[in-house]
Amino acid sequence: MINPNKxxxxxxxxxxxxxxxxxxxxxxxxxxxxDGRVAEVAPxxxxxxxxxxxxxxxxxxxxxxxIDLHVxxxxxxxxxxxxxxxxxxxxxxxxxxxxxxxPNTVPVVDSVEWIEWxxxxxxxxxxxxxxxxxxxxxxxxxxxxxxxxxxSAGAIAVTDDGKPILDDNIMREALTLGxxxxxxxxxxxxxxxxxxxxxxxxxxxxxxxxxRGMTASAEASIVERDVQLAMYIPNARLHVAHLSTxxxxxxxxxxxxxxxxxxxxxTPHHFTLTDEDMRDYDSNYKMNxxxxxxSDREAIVAALADGTVDAIATDHAPHAVHEKxxxxxxxxxxxxxxxxxxxxxxxxxxxxxxxxxARVVELFTAGPVRCVDLRGRGSLAQGCVADVTIxxxxxxxxxxxxxxxxxxxxxxxxxxxxxxxxxxxIVGGKIVFTA
Amino acid sequence: xxxxRGSLLGIEHLEAAEILKLLKFARRMNPDKPPxxxxxxxxxxxxxxxxxxxRSSFEFAAKLMGAHTVLIQSxxxxxxxxxxLLDTGYTVxxxxxxxxxxxxxxxxxxxxxxxxxxxxxxxxxxxLHEHPSQALLDAYTILRNKxxxxxxxxxxxxxxxxxxxARSACHLLSKFGVKIVLCGPPELAPDIATTLxxxxxxxxxxxxxxxxxxxxxxxxxQTERLAGMKIDLAEYIARYQMTPARLKMAKKGAIVMHPGPxxxxxxxxxxxxxxxxxxxxxxxxNGVPTRMAILARAMGRMR
Numbered sequence: 001m002i003n004p005n006k007x008x009x010x011x012x013x014x015x016x017x018x019x020x021x022x023x024x025x026x027x028x029x030x031x032x033x034x035d036g037r038v039a040e041v042a043p044x045x046x047x048x049x050x051x052x053x054x055x056x057x058x059x060x061x062x063x064x065x066x067i068d069l070h071v072x073x074x075x076x077x078x079x080x081x082x083x084x085x086x087x088x089x090x091x092x093x094x095x096x097x098x099x100x101x102x103p104n105t106v107p108v109v110d111s112v113e114w115i116e117w118x119x120x121x122x123x124x125x126x127x128x129x130x131x132x133x134x135x136x137x138x139x140x141x142x143x144x145x146x147x148x149x150x151x152s153a154g155a156i157a158v159t160d161d162g163k164p165i166l167d168d169n170i171m172r173e174a175l176t177l178g179x180x181x182x183x184x185x186x187x188x189x190x191x192x193x194x195x196x197x198x199x200x201x202x203x204x205x206x207x208x209x210x211x212r213g214m215t216a217s218a219e220a221s222i223v224e225r226d227v228q229l230a231m232y233i234p235n236a237r238l239h240v241a242h243l244s245t246x247x248x249x250x251x252x253x254x255x256x257x258x259x260x261x262x263x264x265x266x267t268p269h270h271f272t273l274t275d276e277d278m279r280d281y282d283s284n285y286k287m288n289x290x291x292x293x294x295s296d297r298e299a300i301v302a303a304l305a306d307g308t309v310d311a312i313a314t315d316h317a318p319h320a321v322h323e324k325x326x327x328x329x330x331x332x333x334x335x336x337x338x339x340x341x342x343x344x345x346x347x348x349x350x351x352x353x354x355x356x357x358a359r360v361v362e363l364f365t366a367g368p369v370r371c372v373d374l375r376g377r378g379s380l381a382q383g384c385v386a387d388v389t390i391x392x393x394x395x396x397x398x399x400x401x402x403x404x405x406x407x408x409x410x411x412x413x414x415x416x417x418x419x420x421x422x423x424x425x426i427v428g429g430k431i432v433f434t435a
Numbered sequence: 436x437x438x439x440r441g442s443l444l445g446i447e448h449l450e451a452a453e454i455l456k457l458l459k460f461a462r463r464m465n466p467d468k469p470p471x472x473x474x475x476x477x478x479x480x481x482x483x484x485x486x487x488x489x490r491s492s493f494e495f496a497a498k499l500m501g502a503h504t505v506l507i508q509s510x511x512x513x514x515x516x517x518x519x520l521l522d523t524g525y526t527v528x529x530x531x532x533x534x535x536x537x538x539x540x541x542x543x544x545x546x547x548x549x550x551x552x553x554x555x556x557x558x559x560x561x562x563l564h565e566h567p568s569q570a571l572l573d574a575y576t577i578l579r580n581k582x583x584x585x586x587x588x589x590x591x592x593x594x595x596x597x598x599x600x601a602r603s604a605c606h607l608l609s610k611f612g613v614k615i616v617l618c619g620p621p622e623l624a625p626d627i628a629t630t631l632x633x634x635x636x637x638x639x640x641x642x643x644x645x646x647x648x649x650x651x652x653x654x655x656x657q658t659e660r661l662a663g664m665k666i667d668l669a670e671y672i673a674r675y676q677m678t679p680a681r682l683k684m685a686k687k688g689a690i691v692m693h694p695g696p697x698x699x700x701x702x703x704x705x706x707x708x709x710x711x712x713x714x715x716x717x718x719x720x721n722g723v724p725t726r727m728a729i730l731a732r733a734m735g736r737m738r
Contacts, residue, residue: 204630208447210542210564210599280550281543324519325551327541329562 002089010034011429013048016057016390020064021362022369022379031062033386034428041254046216055431057390060423064380065097065362065387067368069162069186069265069337070241073099076114077106081316083123084409089339090316090406095213095364095422096336097387098128098377103139104162112146115153116215121265128387128426130374132157135174135185139163144170147177158373159186161241162288163294164222166191168342172229179235184263184372186239187226189248190289194218200263200288201275209281211329220247227255227403239270239371239382240264242315244247244289263371265313268337268344271300273412283324283331284412287317301348304363305355311367318408340399340413342391346420350393357393364389386429395421397417441534441733442556446606454607457728460737461575464713464724466499468554472499472736475647479532481523482559483509483539488695489559489568491626492722493536496730497724507532520544523640524552555733560599563660569694570603572725576718577650580690584611590644590685592618593654593702595628597661600694605631614673616642619675621666625655635709641675645684650666653677653702668701677703682712690714 011033017040018029032040033302040047043297068091084101091099101118103109110120110133117123118131133155137143139162147158158178164187165171178185195214200206202213204269223240230238240252243264255262269287273283275296278285285291310331322330345363349355369378369396376385425433438444446454464470478497492508497504507527509515514523520539527535534555537545542562559595560566574584581587589608595601597616608615615616616625617637630637640645641643645651656671682691691703691713699705708715731737 204627207596207625207627208631210562210602212563281546322519325547327539327547328543412478418585 012051016062022366066364088126095389126157175236184237189222216245281328288333343418388426437671461728464727469499471501566599601694
């Protein structure tokens with residue numbers, strides 16, 4: 001095998017099956033990476049000239065590097081949950097070559113200084129980290145941040161994730177300014193006025209457990225409002241984070257039919273689990289948005305199959321044990337997800353719901369780059385950035401959270417047997433992870 | 436970790452046979468001639484929420500059987516200083532607790548405790564979830580008055596949404612085939628409540644709620660838990676308050692129950708509370724032998 005620490009200028013990936021949805025490729029191909037770029041893609045054995053290193057990808061899928069639009073790396077300020085170094089190590093193990101980190105840190109990433117801090121090499125990132133900045137100062141929903149300056153500093157979008165923008169006028173301003181700058185506004189859609197003290201989805205299960213429930217309408221009403229704004233503001237780019245309900249999906253479908261620039265992501269846990277799966281107040285089933293009803297889950301799987309969903313994003317939300325092991329209603333929202341996303345997608349979407357593997361790959365590659373601008377990524381066409389994910393779509397394995405590279409272990413998928421394993425993750429032509 | 440044997444976390448997962456056994460066992464408990472099965476045992480009452488009946492009857496039950504009891508309340512303890520639920524639990528265990536009785540405003544708190552602490556945990560009411568000892572003493576009271584569950588109809592009127600008593604009662608009575616009618620406005624008696632257990636239906640009309648019923652169980656409108664919900668109390672009184680006239684709609688000989696605290700002039704009138712059909716104080720009395728049985732079971736003494 002290859003020594004991942006060795007610096008090299010060229011690497012040829014031989015014998016693999018290339019799936020590059022952006023380039024409409026789904027056939028055996030060799031890929032030559034040189035100086036951080038894709039130098040050549042050619043049928044097996046047809047790449048001329050040598051390479052410093054070879055990667056034997058026989059029996060494996062070779063794909064553009066996966067992109068996760070929604071992770072919480074918890075820096076600055078909450079390094080006890082995760083650091084950029086530990087979070088990106090988990091990302092690499094999950095096959096992600098790029099992650100977009102959320103600004104709901106301590107303090108909130110709402111300034112150029114913090115964007116620059118996140119991008120410093122000292123952070124120890126193993127994969128590409130793209131910052132999503134706060135949409136309003138301190139995410140208080142009152143005054144917009146300096147979109148232009150944040151964008152120039154490298155932020156790829158803005159959001160007040162976790163603290164949705166409720167004020168119609170502020171959201172209108174954000175989408176208007178974002179539209180002028182071609183800068184996406186990401187919204188965590190939840191009318192928090194309707195979800196006070198709620199800790200799971202409102203349904204039979206929440207009633208039985210005596211937990212106050214978040215109604216589907218608390219999500220759908222905000223998505224509908226945002227979609228209405230986005231349809232009438234010139235060039236506005238709205239990205240709906242972790243959409244979880246069938247009702248919200250209807251709004252997004254309508255916006256897409258109207259050719260509005262509305263994109264959205266769904267999470268592996270929302271297409272895998274429902275509110276009925278939670279047993280005995282296990283806070284590893286507590287996240288926001290919550291696990292929804294079976295019919296919501298089915299609607300999301302259908303939208304994944306029919307091409308409506310743009311991207312799968314993990315909403316990787318690490319928390320320390322003491323922040324989760326307590327009264328369910330007081331426990332922190334969120335679960336980790338970077339290391340299980342691909343395997344859950346292959347297991348639940350490809351194998352169980354018969355969604356083609358190429359579509360699954362699209363949801364991690366070409367899909368995310370429709371939502372945010374990541375030039376040269378999401379494809380392995382010649383000249384693209386040499387970010388590659390290599391996986392075995394048939395390999396069965398058991399997820400052991402205690403072995404996670406993340407600092408936190410809060411996942412409902414501990415001990416699950418899954419199909420589809422990441423074999424290697426290559427960032428900028430360098431191998432950063434091998435199974 | 437699985438809950439310690441003898442824990443009582445809720446009614447939902449108890450088998451009907453176990454419930455019957457407990458009820459029969461409770462019938463044998465005599466507070467005037469108590470067995471000393473808890474002699475020298477340490478019973479900790481961990482109360483994160485106010486209580487009169489539940490706390491004092493658990494305390495009496497434990498003391499009558501010879502236990503040492505300690506009451507810890509959130510006010511005036513380390514809980515006020517920010518100690519976590521589990522750390523308080525570990526502390527109490529280190530002090531030698533043999534049984535922990537816990538009341539908590541959050542649903543599932545006793546479950547979390549039982550998963551980490553190796554002594555029996557008794558749920559004395561957790562948030563909106565369950566209040567198993569209340570359901571057991573209510574079943575005890577019903578059986579004392581009606582002899583059998585067979586063919587019975589129980590109507591629960593009032594704030595079902597916020598009521599752990601209602602949830603536990605539905606689970607218990609349903610296991611014995613009792614017909615359960617929940618009656619109240621949609622905010623307090625939501626249609627989803629019918630999914631709780633077999634044999635549960637919901638009605639908005641008090642006449643329909645009371646017709647042919649053997650037991651009328653009244654619940655207080657828990658104004659402290661409404662959390663933004665708007666309830667017009669005057670309208671509630673007009674539509675659902677139990678008055679002597681309304682009580683006539685129930686079966687002749689129907690009994691009136693209420694887990695307390697009662698608010699005269701709201702969910703019921705003083706005449707109903709003090710009337711011949713009321714069993715409200717009998718419920719309180721029955722709390723002691725029922726809780727003696729629960730504690731004896733926790734110590735493995737139920738035969």
